[in-house]
Amino acid sequence: MKDAREPLSPAAWRSPDLEIRIGISSCLLGETVRYDGGHQKDSYVTGALARHVTWVSVCPEMELGLGVPRETIRLVGDAAKPRLVATRSGTDLTEAMNTYARARVGGLGTLRLSGYILKRASPSCGMERVKVYTKSGIASRSGRGLFARRLMDTYPLLPVEEEGRLADARLRDNFITRVFAYRRLRALEESGPRAKDIVAFHTAHKLLLLAHSPAHYSALSLQGLRRGPGAAGGAYDAHQSPRGEARRRLCRRPDLLLAVPEGAHAPPSGLKRLGSPSQRLHNGNATQRGLRRRPPPPSGA
Numbered sequence: 172m173k174d175a176r177e178p179l180s181p182a183a184w185r186s187p188d189l190e191i192r193i194g195i196s197s198c199l200l201g202e203t204v205r206y207d208g209g210h211q212k213d214s215y216v217t218g219a220l221a222r223h224v225t226w227v228s229v230c231p232e233m234e235l236g237l238g239v240p241r242e243t244i245r246l247v248g249d250a251a252k253p254r255l256v257a258t259r260s261g262t263d264l265t266e267a268m269n270t271y272a273r274a275r276v277g278g279l280g281t282l283r284l285s286g287y288i289l290k291r292a293s294p295s296c297g298m299e300r301v302k303v304y305t306k307s308g309i310a311s312r313s314g315r316g317l318f319a320r321r322l323m324d325t326y327p328l329l330p331v332e333e334e335g336r337l338a339d340a341r342l343r344d345n346f347i348t349r350v351f352a353y354r355r356l357r358a359l360e361e362s363g364p365r366a367k368d369i370v371a372f373h374t375a376h377k378l379l380l381l382a383h384s385p386a387h388y389s390a391l392s393l394q395g396l397r398r399g400p401g402a403a404g405g406a407y408d409a410h411q412s413p414r415g416e417a418r419r420r421l422c423r424r425p426d427l428l429l430a431v432p433e434g435a436h437a438p439p440s441g442l443k444r445l446g447s448p449s450q451r452l453h454n455g456n457a458t459q460r461g462l463r464r465r466p467p468p469p470s471g472a
């Protein structure tokens with residue numbers, strides 16, 4: 172995987188050729204990296220989604236050198252700061268995993284990731300509700316995998332989901348929309364935008380922003396875009412911060428996405444004939460997952 176820090180033009184965020192890279196737990200791609208030599212291949216990930224993205228596969232336990240087959244590991248102690256311990260031998264892998272994760276997650280920053288899909292329930296990769304054991308062996312679903320914690324702490328705005336949650340049509344729509352919006356926002360950032368580029372980006376995303384947070388849309392306009400042509404830096408900062416907050420709010424209100432009209436997704440023009448990214452992915456996968464097919468969003472504004 173080549174380093175992705177090539178300069179982009181100011182209009183690059185509109186390009187249909189922008190590559191979408193998504194980090195992923197290797198076992199979800201069917202790689203035989205689980206402790207028992209098995210995998211957890213996910214049909215949505217390897218089917219509908221794989222046609223539109225480039226995967227960056229990461230197995231923290233293999234890259235740590237634990238090998239296959241290996242002893243099972245689990246989180247133990249304080250859920251806010253658990254230890255990672257081998258179940259049978261009691262070997263404490265916390266420091267080794269934290270050191271590895273710090274370096275690996277830092278390296279991912281050069282790859283222009285636009286999202287990450289994690290394996291649920293894993294003491295390394297699980298995003299939420301991972302089992303944490305007390306000394307007496309009682310488990311509570313209150314933890315987060317050590318690699319996942321480092322990833323999410325380092326890149327708080329990166330869209331992250333677990334494969335299990337992507338079976339929910341609304342959460343899936345939400346994730347895909349965030350991935351594309353994040354990719355465009357990063358492309359804008361990397362191009363060194365001038366004020367007029369930021370205004371163009373803001374305008375193209377007006378309906379999407381309004382659908383999720385009218386208050387933040389107004390704040391963006393007032394804080395940044397009305398400062399005039401000399402305020403590119405300030406305008407961009409203003410655009411990033413409230414938008415990030417709006418995106419976090421969006422995570423808690425995925426139902427709002429259903430109100431977003433087709434144009435508001437502003438898909439790359441080359442994909443328009445296929446519908447919005449989230450619509451294509453949803454339609455392509457609804458029957459696969461045995462989910463009820465939902466009518467497409469309205470086509471007008």
Ligand code: SF4
Binds near residue numbers: 198204229295
């Ligand atoms: S859950 Fe994570 S650590 Fe475990 S096998 Fe899958 S990729 Fe590797």
